[in-house]
Amino acid sequence: MASLDSQTEAIKRAKVLMVGAGGIGCELLKTLALSGFQDIHIIDMDTIEVSNLNRQFLFRQTHVGQSKAKVARDAVLKFRPHINITPYHANVKDPEFNVEFFKQFNVVLNGLDNLDARRHVNRLCLAAEVPLVESGTTGFLGQVTVHAKGKTECYECQPKPTPKTYPVCTITSTPSKFVHCIVWAKDLLFAKLFGDKNQGNDLNVRSSDGADSSKHTEDVFERNLDEDSEQYARKIYDHVFGYNTEVALANEETWKNRNRPRPIYISDVLPDRITKKNAKVENGSTESAVSAMSSLGLKNPQDVWSLVENTKIFLEALRLFIVKRTEDIGNLTFDKDDQLAVEFVTAAANIRASSFGIPLHSLFEAKGIAGNIVHAVATTNAIIAGLIVIEAIKVLRNDFHNYRMTYCLEHPSRKMLLMPVEPFEPNKSCYVCSETPLLLEVNTSTSKLRDFVEKIVKNKLGMSSPLIMHGSNLIFEVGDDLEEDVAANYALNLDKVLAELPTPVTNGTMLKTQRRI
Numbered sequence: 289m290a291s292l293d294s295q296t297e298a299i300k301r302a303k304v305l306m307v308g309a310g311g312i313g314c315e316l317l318k319t320l321a322l323s324g325f326q327d328i329h330i331i332d333m334d335t336i337e338v339s340n341l342n343r344q345f346l347f348r349q350t351h352v353g354q355s356k357a358k359v360a361r362d363a364v365l366k367f368r369p370h371i372n373i374t375p376y377h378a379n380v381k382d383p384e385f386n387v388e389f390f391k392q393f394n395v396v397l398n399g400l401d402n403l404d405a406r407r408h409v410n411r412l413c414l415a416a417e418v419p420l421v422e423s424g425t426t427g428f429l430g431q432v433t434v435h436a437k438g439k440t441e442c443y444e445c446q447p448k449p450t451p452k453t454y455p456v457c458t459i460t461s462t463p464s465k466f467v468h469c470i471v472w473a474k475d476l477l478f479a480k481l482f483g484d485k486n487q488g489n490d491l492n493v494r495s496s497d498g499a500d501s502s503k504h505t506e507d508v509f510e511r512n513l514d515e516d517s518e519q520y521a522r523k524i525y526d527h528v529f530g531y532n533t534e535v536a537l538a539n540e541e542t543w544k545n546r547n548r549p550r551p552i553y554i555s556d557v558l559p560d561r562i563t564k565k566n567a568k569v570e571n572g573s574t575e576s577a578v579s580a581m582s583s584l585g586l587k588n589p590q591d592v593w594s595l596v597e598n599t600k601i602f603l604e605a606l607r608l609f610i611v612k613r614t615e616d617i618g619n620l621t622f623d624k625d626d627q628l629a630v631e632f633v634t635a636a637a638n639i640r641a642s643s644f645g646i647p648l649h650s651l652f653e654a655k656g657i658a659g660n661i662v663h664a665v666a667t668t669n670a671i672i673a674g675l676i677v678i679e680a681i682k683v684l685r686n687d688f689h690n691y692r693m694t695y696c697l698e699h700p701s702r703k704m705l706l707m708p709v710e711p712f713e714p715n716k717s718c719y720v721c722s723e724t725p726l727l728l729e730v731n732t733s734t735s736k737l738r739d740f741v742e743k744i745v746k747n748k749l750g751m752s753s754p755l756i757m758h759g760s761n762l763i764f765e766v767g768d769d770l771e772e773d774v775a776a777n778y779a780l781n782l783d784k785v786l787a788e789l790p791t792p793v794t795n796g797t798m799l800k801t802q803r804r805i
């Protein structure tokens with residue numbers, strides 16, 4: 289009983305900071321309040337959106353547009369009126385949340401959804417020496433980890449896996465899965481037609497000798513003056529699904545152990561035009577939501593369209609971009625919330641899939657794949673929130689021998705859904721939580737201080753307001769509170785090469801960087 293009392297005491301006395309009041313955050317705030325926590329601070333920079341309501345259960349339709357942190361507070365106070373909850377509708381990267389701010393807490397609990405904010409909180413917790421309970425969920429998978437300076441690894445001790453990429457030739461010539469067709473449609477075709485013309489693009493599949501194809505591909509993406517938008521769309525169709533496949537087929541080696549694709553030409557699929565020839569088009573429409581599905585009367589995004597339907601969507605979406613979104617062309621990047629873009633990419637991916645004998649997919653599925661969407665599972669968030677609180681209580685009781693990193697699995701392993709493991713030791717060469725020196729190879733007589741600060745210290749090392757020292761000399765610092773002459777002096781130095789700084793940086797120089805407090 290004594291231990292239970294001490295646990296209750298520890299919880300009552302604790303002052304905790306929650307960062308993020310989204311899917312995990314809502315569950316976490318509820319569980320903290322129900323577990324007896326009485327002093328909770330919440331930072332979240334967002335307002336509530338309709339799409340949050342299915343799982344962020346503290347929010348209701350009437351709250352859409354309001355601060356998540358504030359509404360979450362009010363919702364919990366309804367059933368725990370006597371506790372203190374302090375909301376901040378702000379970005380955790382704002383300077384007000386400095387090391388001093390973090391020091392007031394016994395533990396920090398993350399319910400974030402991005403690497404950048406997580407790294408930032410990790411560094412502040414290290415600087416303030418406050419333990420951090422980190423968490424994340426994707427679909428049925430989840431994870432909770434405790435980071436305590438000197439005792440466990442920090443959030444940045446291990447490099448994070450980079451997003452999955454595919455070999456270029458799989459995408460350009462030999463797709464075998466639907467996702468390959470999506471990547472082709474989104475990153476190559478969509479980018480080529482609607483994106484920045486100056487960006488490199490590997491779209492034109494050439495035959496091995498290359499000579500005969502180069503002429504054909506030269507101007508195919510340019511619209512001729514005498515072409516109307518549908519003629520242009522039909523020409524692109526024939527080029528990418530017909531001609532390019534024909535060229536690829538010519539390379540016999542490629543197809544020795546693979547199924548040969550079938551070139552698809554528009555006249556075989558859709559001999560008749562879908563719009564009247566040279567139909568009068570209204571340019572510069574102010575309509576915001578232009579959709580090929582609506583024009584063609586296709587309603588259900590979960591239907592799998594036939595090749596003919598995909599072809600119609602392809603032509604219509606391309607036509608709509610040309611006539612209704614003229615000003616966007618040349619600077620579009622794929623956005624999963626852009627309906628017309630999703631329609632175009634779905635149709636193009638499906639036509640390519642059809643050519644390569646890959647099963648077709650619905651717009652809903654294609655959108656998920658193209659936007660890397662994993663649908664959130666409310667139960668996973670609830671489980672993870674419970675585990676965060678369990679670890680937070682261990683932190684408060686200084687019970688670090690029992691800290692666990694816990695995975696929530698998609699399929700039970702040995703009848704266990706949760707897999708706890710002992711936390712990892714700090715990585716001795718982690719540049720974030722250890723004093724390890726980093727070796728930088730750079731030409732000090734051509735690289736400017738600006739490059740060093742922007743590209744290395746800020747971008748690579750992720751320090752947003754660094755202070756850089758050479759021995760006891762300050763070389764550079766960032767801050768709104770600098771004296772005018774000091775700031776002017778730094779600005780002057782930024783354009784100097786490293787070797788010509790007032791305290792020159794040359795071969796073998798040791799620099800120290802740290803956050804400005």
Ligand SMILES: Nc1ncnc2c1ncn2[C@@H]1O[C@H](COP(=O)(O)OP(=O)(O)OP(=O)(O)O)[C@@H](O)[C@H]1O
Pocket residue numbers: 307308309310311312313331332333334339340356378379380381399400401402405664
């Ligand atoms: N730098 C930041 N400062 C403060 N809050 C942040 C920061 N970055 C992310 N967040 C918050 O973390 C929460 C993460 O929640 P969640 O993963 O459920 O995402 P969401 O934006 O609510 O939902 P979805 O991304 O699925 O639409 C969000 O409420 C978001 O506002």
Ligand SMILES: [Zn+2]
Pocket residue numbers: 441442443444445446714715718719720721722
């Ligand atoms: Zn580390």
